Amino acid sequence: MKKISTKIILGLCTMALLFSSCSSELDTKPKVELSLENLLANDPNAVQGLLSKMYGTLALSGSKGPGSSDISGADPGETAYLRSIINLQEFTADGMKNRWGDDGLDQLTTTSRWDPNNKFFRYLYDRVYYIVPQTTNIIIALGKVDVENKEQIISELRFIRALAYYTMIDAFGKGVLVTNENYGTSTPLPEASRQELFDYVESELLDIEGKIGLTNEYGRANKSVVRMLLAKLYINAEVYTGTQRYSDALTNINKVIGEGGYTLATSFVSQFSGDNYTSTEIIFPLIADAVTSQSYGNTTYIVNGSCSTETMNINDFGTSDAWTGHRATKAWYGLFGDLETSTDDRAKLFWTEGHNYEMENYKTWTDGYPSVKFRNTNFSSPSISTPFSSTDFPMYRLADAYLMYAECVLRGATGGTSQQALDYVNAIRNRSHAATITSGELTLDFLLDERARELNFEGHRRTDLIRFGKFTGGSYLWPWKGNAVNGAAIPDTYKVFPIPSTALQSNPNLSQNSGY
């Protein structure tokens, strides 16, 4: 009996021990993902790594390969920033059309039936509001730690955030303003008007301009990149705020041209080839690499989307994966006159064999000429065919700055001359072996067409058409505008995109753009 009692006591003691809380076990710790402290301790370039991620979000859908996405959506590859820019700036405009449909793409390609449930508007909206809190989060975190080059890095992060807000101003015309000060609040923020966003972006960029270096590593922002964005903001200021700021735009363009050290490349097409990282002309590239930086939303979307084995040998353009999607319309290639006889190098960048000049049906691949301006082959060395593109996307380049100079001068800005404007335009034309024009020919209408010839497929077209008053209404028609084969008028509502319904639902302070 004594033995048993001992056992019982022993048993009860054990029980008591076992009952003692294991609560500390509930604080589980990861081993692969890192806290900020661990990250900074582990990798001396951790801060650049975070910055790389933020630049990368302009071209990649996610950091876990092309099938990953930072934001949720039906298809990860569709959510990349650059892909959204092509979809929303090019397909909605006159020069480029796509045939897939993809549950909402037809509405962009035909500039009709836009509604707040279209996922393609949401992808851009959500991408902006991925970049904004992410950059803000890192800016705040860096403020609390001691790292080298802090001001430079923070300036770059602020630039990326300003670029994201600029996208909001241009595409949606409003939004919410998340800043270092209000980041972290969970109650829905108030709506910020186009003017408020404009003022914020302007003040940020002016401040960053003074802090960022004149030069930087490849793919990163410098003074000229910041000034290009300022110039974009000012040249469109009348659309955005109702107030003309062409002189301010010209001031910045002058600085880009004068201080940036960029020169026009000898060959036009070299700027859109696999080795364009050697360019002297590109001011701000979005990097792509067939092996280390894969995305269905960087230039891969442009190159593969424009290629098809149905009508071309895709190896000629350095891709091993063609998607049979995008074709230009006569609103673009029609600007060169007869493509066969045109001396303009830029007129040669359409694939006409097996294709029809007219786009009777935008869903038929052979209607319309694919643009082969962008390709994955190298310009100055042999190259290989890969499923992903290695061609960088020239988001800003000197030719754009030249044309913006000319436009500002024509619109009456101070700080430039008509002769210089003409010289810049002819410099671009001469580079492509197009005929020199006279000062009499240099009109705003000519400039809009020249911007198409030079810059189409580079993500500017819709903004340009709106600035020139040609996007909405019926004064200028292009194939499939308003869902009509020869074009139809569209309402002014379409100058901005609808605010996605997911955004409206999660923030009741937001209101829909009028007309949607």
Added chain:
Amino acid sequence: MKTIYTKLLLLLLLLPFTALAQSTLKGNISDATSGQPIPGANVIVEGTSNGTSTDMDGNFTLANVKKGDRIVVSFIGYSNQVVEYTGQATLNVALQEDATQLQEVVVIGYGTTTKKDATGAVDVVSSKDFNKGAIANADQLLVGRSPGVRITNAGGQPDAAPNIRIRGGSSLSAQNNPLIVIDGVPLDYVSPAGSGNPLAMLNPNDIESFTILKDASATAIYGSRASNGVILVTTKKGTSGKPQFSYSANVAFGKVGKTVDMMDSKTFTKFIQEYHPDLTNMLGVDDPSNALSDDPTTPEIEGRILSNTNWQDAIMRTSIMTDNNFSASGNLFKVLPIRASVGYLKNEGLVKTSDYERYTGSLKLTPSFLDDHLKVELNAKGTQSKKNAIDEASAIAGSLNMDPTKPIYNADGSYAQVTSGTNGKLDGQYNPVNLLNERRRPEEIKKLLANLQLDYKMHFLPELRAIVNMGVEASRSNITETFSDKAFSAYQLDNTDNTYKYHPGKNYGETQTITNRTFDTYLAYTKNLTGFVTRVDAQAGHTYQDFKNDGYKDIYRYNSVTGEREVAVNEQNPNNRYYTKAAIESYFGRANVDLADKYLFTFTLRADGSSLFRKDNRWGYFPGAAFAWRINDENFLKNSQVVNNLKLRLGYGQTGQQDITSIAGYYPTSALYEPGDPNGQYLPGYNTYSPKAFNDQLEWEVTTTYNVGLDFAFFKNDILSGSVDVYKRDTDNLLVKASVPSGQYLTNEITQNIGSLTNKGVEIDLRLKPITTDNFSWEVLGNLAYNIGEITDLGNRSSFDPAEIKLPTSTGITFIRQAVGQQPYAAYVFEQLYDSSGRPIVGAYKDRNGDGVITNDDKYYTAMRPNWTFGFSTNFTYKNIDLSASFHGQLDGQVYNAAKLQGGWTDRPVPNNSNSLNNVLDFYNGAADPRFTNIQGNIPLSDYYIENGAFLRCDNITLGYRFNDVIKNGYGSIRLYAAVNNAFLVTNYSGQDPENFNTLDSNFYPRPRQWSFGLNFDF
């Protein structure tokens, strides 16, 4: 210690010989209704302590019997039978089930009760009511057998995931599978790498019963993990009598039932000639004997050799499954009840090379010490499985896409494949036979599930027991994927000489170790009293469980220049390691109080802490209460000849949900930075890091359940018995991955607590025994359940789109939408318009809002998942013959026929970026409508593709015959049987199989129809 185990093992092996040395009264105890043997029945000589109990197959051996002894045979839940011993050599007794006794033990978690005393909605499905025939995995035993328990396996894969839903599902984005507890160890929801089915590690032959806890008064004891119900699996245990052995063997031959109605070679040729005359030169292969090309104006195809390949047949085979099991049970040294079993299953799936092999072993020891004061239970189950994982989606899609005029092999025996260009680039859909044959991906798992339970009854206070239960669930997975010499998947361009080359060798590797631990300690107090309070039964304790998953991957990529496969070096995570750990800790208490022996009360409280939430939100408190009234014990019914049992049950309870690991990972509340993959880098020279989205406000999702139930048994022998339950289940604080105010969180959608969901339903369970005689019995079991869910709130949102279910179009289209006011997982689609002949008008949809244009606002919601589900089974026995059949199905529900979307448009064969034609559904026999030339625009979102998913499936028909006295009189029995599993399917669904968990029928791995033959030999 080690030597003791060796001795035990030796003894176990010697058991057969000692058993044969016995000689005395033998016999078999069976269930009078089903004819199934009753294991564990007691056989004693009346008035003595001389007794034994039956083995797993109902056999017993009783020594020292004299003439005139009265032999009493008893088993809980059955009426006792007394037989006088007159010298007969064998004694076979068929026991009548006795529902009025209701003494059947019901496992309820941290304790047991009886059917009579149960207060919650608890359903027991025991081995005699299991589905029969060729059963590879434990979940198949239960399909259709319990009302409101919907088990939909993913398809015909040998280890298909079961997808179990009890009463719908209580959550939207969080875990919806029930908690499965095997012999007291709650299982992880995460299956080891390489296993699709968490129950695949169990040998179905080892299972004694499933107990399903449905309402919260029953499940609240499992608090944090019980919102979706609990399935308690109890395995067979050793008998207290003489050693018993059992061997069973089964072989099953499986065939595909219905295949997808694609065109054959002749029809396809006609179709191409008619619809795409410019493509006739792509049919078949070039005839090298001439230089002709086809003249589209003639009916013949000139210059081409056409094969007639049925690609679905080409990838499928007659599947063979063999299953062998041996078990031994007995009472070692008369103090150590033991059961040990070994099993070997080889299951060749319908699709070629989809092979599965499993070895199982189990050991259960249930000794008692200290005059039965200390009861010990040791369970150990080991499994080793090996599966060749096929590239299922590609192979099955390939079998549907491939042009039937193409051969499988070239004349020289090599795989046929269209190529393009001069460098041999493979073109179009890869030959699916190559995909299956030229890749090997053995996925090996070794798994151990073991627990030791000590149950100590206090010497000074026998009503009080202390219980300690320690469990471990550990597995190790090894996956190696290799290509053989001619694998098309590894045929890569070498840019140095512009040719394509094969790259045999390793392509992927993974090693994973999972270690989950369970630790329960609790006190239990049970006392029967006289007076107004007739019984008190209470438990209180603590439980801790953790889940650790640690693994490494070998990832390869192809060199973009040479095409060689090389290791994809990930500098930030060189071994591609993944590591997760989660833990749950709980305190629980339960009290059962019976008043006047007819009013039963149960109170439960559990406090749960989860590692997934931050400290301040970590703990949730989940109460439960139930009341049951045994009406038949009231005076006015006590002597009724009609009403044998009538019990009213009322239950209320709350349960919690925290498992959001599939949508938010294991550290959802912490600010963490994740390294990018080698192909997700950006600025040259730096490694990228992503700040991960998190939500530090996360807290418990709470489900409140109300349940009213009635248990009944009427007439002599309980001719009609069963139960009816009505319930309502409200889930609040739903853990949902949904949009957040833009810019205020690190990404657009995060997991958060918003919204509410409600489920309402009725369940009816009936058991009818129209005939019960000595030689002939007939029993019918049936159940019917209705459940309707509704999303009642989503914060400010009216809806969100779950990203996991997408239509198989180019970039994927979401057609399911979770919307307020709708059932969960409803489709959001356009209403198709039809012409007067009933054919769809392509692209024409109803303008539901009447604004004159078709926009997204014209879409409507239509529920996809079934509301009405049912199951029934029937058993006949006549003497030694038994015949049984079981069925299950659903009365409503819908399926999106994605096979029709993918293969049902006339431009489908037109090559896109290739020189190959794609096969299509047969437009000539109505399998698809040729008006559809493409599926662009809104076509995939038309309700034209949504079909009625109602069905009735015959799960099995089994015919058996039992030979008794095989070895000698009263000793040894053999039952032979033949069975058809998945015997037939009744449905109006035009596709292959409407039983589809995600309600999206696309590239489906068909469920085989299996004919099996087997034997059970007990001795």
